[in-house]
Amino acid sequence: xxxxxxxxxxxxxxxxxxxxxxxxxxxxxxxxxxxxxxxxxxxxxxxxxxxxxxxxxxxxxxxxxxxxxxxxxxxxxxxxxxxxxxxxxxxxxxxxxxxxxxxxxxxxxxxxxxxxxxxxxxxxxxxxxxxxxxxxxxxxxxxxxxxxxxxxxxxxxxxxxxxxxxxxxxxxxxxxxxxxxxxxxxxxxxxxxxxxxxxxxxxxxxxxxxxxxxxxxxxxxxxxxxxxxxxxxxxxxxxxxxxxxxxxxxxxxxxxxxxxxxxxxxxxxxxxxxxxxxxxxxxxxxxxxxxxxxxxxxxxxxxxxxxxxxxxxxxxxxxxxxxxxxxxxxxxxxxxxxxxxxxxxxxxxxxxxxxxxxxxxxxxxxxxxxxxxxxxxxxxxxxxxxxxxxxxxxxxxxxxxxxxxxxxxxxxxxxxxxxxxxxxxxxxxxxxxxxxxxxxxxxxxxxxxxxxxxxxxxxxxxxxxxxxxxxxxxxxxxxxxxxxxxxx
Numbered sequence: 001x002x003x004x005x006x007x008x009x010x011x012x013x014x015x016x017x018x019x020x021x022x023x024x025x026x027x028x029x030x031x032x033x034x035x036x037x038x039x040x041x042x043x044x045x046x047x048x049x050x051x052x053x054x055x056x057x058x059x060x061x062x063x064x065x066x067x068x069x070x071x072x073x074x075x076x077x078x079x080x081x082x083x084x085x086x087x088x089x090x091x092x093x094x095x096x097x098x099x100x101x102x103x104x105x106x107x108x109x110x111x112x113x114x115x116x117x118x119x120x121x122x123x124x125x126x127x128x129x130x131x132x133x134x135x136x137x138x139x140x141x142x143x144x145x146x147x148x149x150x151x152x153x154x155x156x157x158x159x160x161x162x163x164x165x166x167x168x169x170x171x172x173x174x175x176x177x178x179x180x181x182x183x184x185x186x187x188x189x190x191x192x193x194x195x196x197x198x199x200x201x202x203x204x205x206x207x208x209x210x211x212x213x214x215x216x217x218x219x220x221x222x223x224x225x226x227x228x229x230x231x232x233x234x235x236x237x238x239x240x241x242x243x244x245x246x247x248x249x250x251x252x253x254x255x256x257x258x259x260x261x262x263x264x265x266x267x268x269x270x271x272x273x274x275x276x277x278x279x280x281x282x283x284x285x286x287x288x289x290x291x292x293x294x295x296x297x298x299x300x301x302x303x304x305x306x307x308x309x310x311x312x313x314x315x316x317x318x319x320x321x322x323x324x325x326x327x328x329x330x331x332x333x334x335x336x337x338x339x340x341x342x343x344x345x346x347x348x349x350x351x352x353x354x355x356x357x358x359x360x361x362x363x364x365x366x367x368x369x370x371x372x373x374x375x376x377x378x379x380x381x382x383x384x385x386x387x388x389x390x391x392x393x394x395x396x397x398x399x400x401x402x403x404x405x406x407x408x409x410x411x412x413x414x415x416x417x418x419x420x421x422x423x424x425x426x427x428x429x430x431x432x433x434x435x436x437x438x439x440x441x442x443x444x445x446x447x448x449x450x451x452x453x454x455x456x457x458x459x460x461x462x463x464x465x466x467x468x469x470x471x472x473x474x475x476x477x478x479x480x481x482x483x484x485x486x487x488x
Contacts, residue, residue: 004068005075006100008114009082011037011063012122017092019334020157021141024267024279025184027333029161031269032168033090038065041089045082046074051236058111058228059235062273066114068106068228075099091157096121106227108219169268173247181257181264186329189265189281196329197367197487198265199285202340203292203322205238205274206351206359211318214311237303238274241318245295246271246278253288274320277337282326282487286365289322290406293361296320297400315358321347321397324365326487335373339366342376347397354402361400367483384479386434389471393430393479404477412477413484415462422447422459423485426478429468433476441469 011034018030038060043050046067051057058066069075083095098117100110132138132145137153139146144155170176183189190196215234219227250266257264265281266288280288301317308315323343327336343364351359366376369383384393398406416423425447433440444465451459460466468478 002070003072004070004102004106005072006102006106006110006114007065007067007069007075007078008098008100008118009042009065010096010118010122011086012094012096012126013092014063015334015337017090017157018269019332019337020092020144022186022330022333023141023158024186025165026158026161027269027279028166028169028184028267029164030090030157032164032166033161034063034093035168035272037086037090037093037095038063041085042067042078042082045085046078051232055225055228055232058231061235061239062275064273066111066231068102089160091160094126096124108216108222108227111227111231112216166267169271172243172271173250173268175247175250175258178258178264181261182267183263183265186279188263189279190329197282197326198329199280199282200325200327200333200336200340201276201278201280201285201289201322202337202344203276203289203296203320204344204348205242205296206319206321206348206361207357208238208274208318211308211311211313214313218311234307235273238318239272241296241299241303242274242276243271244299245292246276248295248299249288249291252291253284274318276322277340279333285324285326285487286363286406286410286484289324289363290400290410293320293322293363293400293406297361319351319359319361319400321351321359321361322363323347324363326365326367326483328368331368336368339368339373339376346376350397351399354399360402362397363406364397365480365483366394367487386437388435388437391433391437391473392475395475395477395480409477409480409484412463412481415459416481416485417488420454420456422451422463422465423482426463427482430479430482433468437471444468 014034018027018034039050042060042065048054048056051060056068058068079097079099083097086093086095096118098114098121100114100117102110137146138144139153139155139158142155142158144157146153147156147159148154165179167176167179170179170182186198189198215230219230246268251258254264254266267279269279270277276292297317297319304318321344323340323346325336325339325343343366347362347364348359351362354360366379373379380392380394385391395404398404398409400406415421425443429440429443432443448460448465451457467473468476
């Protein structure tokens, strides 16, 4: 019986490679390079056809490759050459590889064995692509060995990143024809925004591990092409849902810019599998994320209709959680992305605590007010917890379809934008409440009295001002209202 070889590869060092500098053009180019590793680079290395027409592909997205080779010579050639090609085209990226010999039909056990070997390989140290002596000239921005002798002494990764314009990422959201409207200068994201704030949004699917486990259990007794097809189908459909949700959310939120042909403050960085990372102008971050979460649920319910029941899951759709970090345009992107990922994890934890079987979609956000980024919980403790009685102003995460909801949050923010709304009084109340509850209660009493005198009592009810004096409150949403209102 002919032997076959199940090959697997996992891309490492993605975040440090993409966010090595704060230049948006290089970030976008790096992201496109990473995206091509699992498609074009691998296809070129093994001289195979694209995943859409090649049944030997199992997975080829989101930094992961699984491919079934029919000969030992082919897989040896790829194992020897592919990592070198990756490091030449994207210096700074490393690749973990593993191979499992398949006698007879492919089974779930083969895929599990491959995953185990890949985990072991990820723990192995990999030498840098190139070294530099102490006296070697280095890039002023990255500290990496300089590759050119120009005024900037650019390093090789930066030079290669600039050769890619991010068009491939724009194709994923269906708007590569608007390429010229997407700006590369981050300052132009914020030209019409107060205090130069931008946002990094990171979203990640909920309970995908459970789905894969259930799928593997169902396929346990199966062999051959049925296993490949099931894994391929799920992977491709998940990727399609993420892309389509991002496309629809972007098209709706930036409809005016698309229609008028004006500059668009939005850049996709990662779109693949169940992951999404984008840089977006701050005022549109929450509306875009809310719409993406909703579209992701809707599209997954349509695409995976009947799939969940077939693998024994009581689930109507896939859900996702997101983190949004609001930072100044000059803030280091790698910190902003890391913070967004940690916020996403916090939202996922809250969702799982709500329902472990079907965790709801949710988002959490944080506005960085200092120049130093610490552990998220430490920043919340230092900046958003009152000294007097431990009241927390970190109210989220906010859920898509249950309380506290993103829709409720948006309504409160819209109320604060109305004429004569007590937004300045609430900002003052936040300051007083942080230090002295008694002074804060006196201030809110005075605010309520003035609103009644001016016959603006609807603000008292709509913003629930009376509840701000309640000593039993453990968390308070006012800071979130003020934060989002300040970003307009």
